[in-house]
Amino acid sequence: MNFVVEENRCITPNSKDKSIFYTTFSLPKESDEILEYQPGDWLTIQPQNSPQMVSALLAELDLTGNESIELRRSGLVTVQQALENHLELTQLNPAILNKLQRQLGLGDWADRQAMMDYANGRDILDLLALYPQLKAQGVEFLNWLSPLSPRYYSIASAPIASASNKQQTVSILYKAVKYQNLGRQRFGVASNYLQDTQPGQILQGGLKPNPTFKLPEKASTPIVMIGAGTGLAPFIGFMQHRAIQQAAGQDLGGALLFFGETYQQTNCLFCDEFRNWQKQGLVETFYAFSRDQADKVYVSNRLLEQGDRLWDLLNNQAEFYICGSQAKLAESVKDALMRIFQQQGAMSEEQAQNYWRCLKQEKRLQMDVY
Template identity: 30%
Template sequence: MLRRIESVLWCIYSITEHNALTCIMNIVVFYGSQTGTGEEFANRLSKDAQRYGMKGMAADPEEYDMCELSRLAEIDNSLAIFCMATYGEGDPTDNAQDFYDWLQESDGELNGVNYTVFALGNKTYEHYNAMGVYVDKRLEELGAKRVFDLGMGDDDGNLEEDFVTWREQFWPAMCEHFGVEASGEDSSIRQYELKEHNDINMNKVYTGEFGCLKSFETQKPPFDAKNPFLAPVIVNRKLNKAGNRHLMHLEVDITGSKIRYESGDHVAVYPTNDTAIVNKLGQILGVDLDTVISLNNLDEESNKKHPFPCPTTYRTALTHYLDIIHPPRTNVLYELAQYATDPKDQENMRKMASSAPEGKALYQSFVLEDNRNILAILEDLPSLRPPIDHLCELMPRLQARYYSIASSSKVHPNSIHICAVLVEYTTKTGRLTKGVATTWLKNKLVADNGHKSTVPMYIRKSQFRLPFKASNPVIMVGPGTGIAPFMGFIQERGWLKEQGKEVGETVLYFGCRHKNEDYLYQEDLEEAEKTGVITKLNVAFSRDQEQKVYVQHLLRTNKEDLWRQIHTDNAHIYICGDARNMARDVQTAFYEIAEELGGMTRTQATDYIKKLMTKGRYSQDVWS
């Protein structure tokens, strides 16, 4: 059930009644978040408000009736902040989809509503910060008043630095705009208080569930982000024949779950942290990880009662709920600095949280470039030993990981296939860092000591779809694990042929390092070409010869066929894989083909490809 904006207003009214003679600013921070960063920034801004003698709260737009946004104008000195991430090809995040739809359809008046927007995106993507830019523009069109400039965060650069810089300019401007004086409060402000449960029925303790207690024991559809399905692993095999990397193919069983998916969709999985790292954290902080605790919000009016499901144990929180592997953001360092007994450590931690050039450089080198997670920081700063409950309060939530589904439900209605590469590397400090999700997936054996391994999962629908008319040609470009969705596409095109449908040309451009090492699904692809499901299989082996060959080179080699398929036969183009280099280079290759064979200028070629995107004939499923 949607909360009414009235619940936000009631919270604000209750504050102003007790401070009738005080000028208080009231802030609601709405967030659109897919990976948790937007929500994290919203929480930081709402917590910041307390330092300025204001009242703030973070709010998920999915949980509120945004039609009542105009009612914020009834409150003096109120402000709506929107931390809006962009997902996929310029799309809103799942939790901001309804808000986006409302903005598009609304003709309501937002006169008197003060707002500002911080956008989260990645410059390597075609539609950089599209959602944040749209929200900023649309709110103004509806009559709301922009009180501070749109902030643009770039995850391809340094998103944290972008946010800190914007935030440090934002707060003084707000104080001046609304005539509020900063309180000068610079010490840590706790949002939650610790309660230890010494005598509790363990049936009332969360053990990794995300929504209802015991939901993993009594699985009931529908399954979604708050109620994932525990899918048994039925296949887990290594894909590459040789080399020092580990590329894997997993299959999970969804029989009886009523889960439906289509080729091109994503499967979201909830990983857990490495047990060894969790144990080391407990050891270094000197705590019993099996202590049952609750962290309760000190603000009783807040709709967020706990930072993660409570009551639970420290072990469960650190294993299932908290992100302890990513380098901590600057606000975490700032909050923890007070616990460092060495004044130099304390000074450096606070310096890293500032927007001063020296502080930015120190954070960049010590935390980001050296890739120090919270355990590494505790190991390298022996004077820093914070209370574990404060650490748990500050750590962001461990997020679901999304994988392009490598199967078609027409062929595999009761299973979902995943293709992934193990992330593993040594940092500058000599520490071996392992990807949370891929390490966890690698260790998901089909049968582990007689027990079935399971993966908590749900489906995220995608716009990455085969053409409605099977007779349209498809051109698929997917090097490495970018092959994943195309395995589903190929299976589906084969199934359509078996049904007697007219199926257009199916062309694949795949790339890998060595033919005898990491040619993924080689037998399946060659069999599909042999049976005519794949019309033409083009494979670029980048390191089998002196001069590297990539998929974009093969596109140029086959330019005449490609131009005919695109310009004459209405082919649909699909790109999957790396956004930073591959997707950009592939797009440039298509520009060049349009220039040469279409007689276009670069501007015309760019417009031509953009029109294909608008028509849904040039789709990308990319990551950076």
């Protein structure tokens, strides 16, 4: 599926710690397809590896790029094409280490977890630095590599009311991934590719349903949205959809947003929009900006402050949504909610765990974490 870039805008231009973009796509004018999606679904983007990464790997393998290679999914392509469009270069798949250990006797990792720990934060150039003897394989070395997979992004918009309108758009929110590791600057393959795109440029991707992250069937059901950073994305779509429902005269349940970022002045994502939605009675917001004061304040702190209210909402069949980092957000949010269950519901730790599982089984607790 082809998408046309309508807008690619950095919404944190003055931030000193991150660059977050809001990008909107449409379909090509000549397309017969329709953008069919629901708030909470995913947009996939098929990225391309950076020219710098491709050139570095060609140099390491002493290749020109004009050589040919047969790829299982793509057929006969040049090495240049394979490295640019078809092979994973910026992430080291632990499965590669497993194959090298089994077939060539390279490495002494005890188990898969050890391989995963080693591969984390490393790329294919790191693998060649570890085992320089692999460079002599030339083109054959590429057969060890994994296919370049599409990247999933939570959709940060809601479809407009008329599904027949070919000018529908779909938007995403993403952070430009950039970090130092082992003395070298690293970039996320998809975010690096996306941040350089210009209006009118065509990208390949797709729309994927997310059946486990959906607004309630009844608009009158209360909702609680919990996110941090780009985990705000699906909640933008939720709010756009609620605005459409309100305009149509539907009876809406209450909505609470708990959102965390680092600095309010530079990283308050979509704060103006949420302020307007709050004025319209569509949502009530609770923010946690961790670095605006000496004592760090996180989303989990805001949840605990509203523990009695959240418990009342749970007893009124509210549905909870958590979106963001598994390690940084989801675990701390679960800990906070478990404390609320125990304090407000007079539960033991085991009872709180069972209640958590029950909420997930009933789809009253939905998670989109990464």
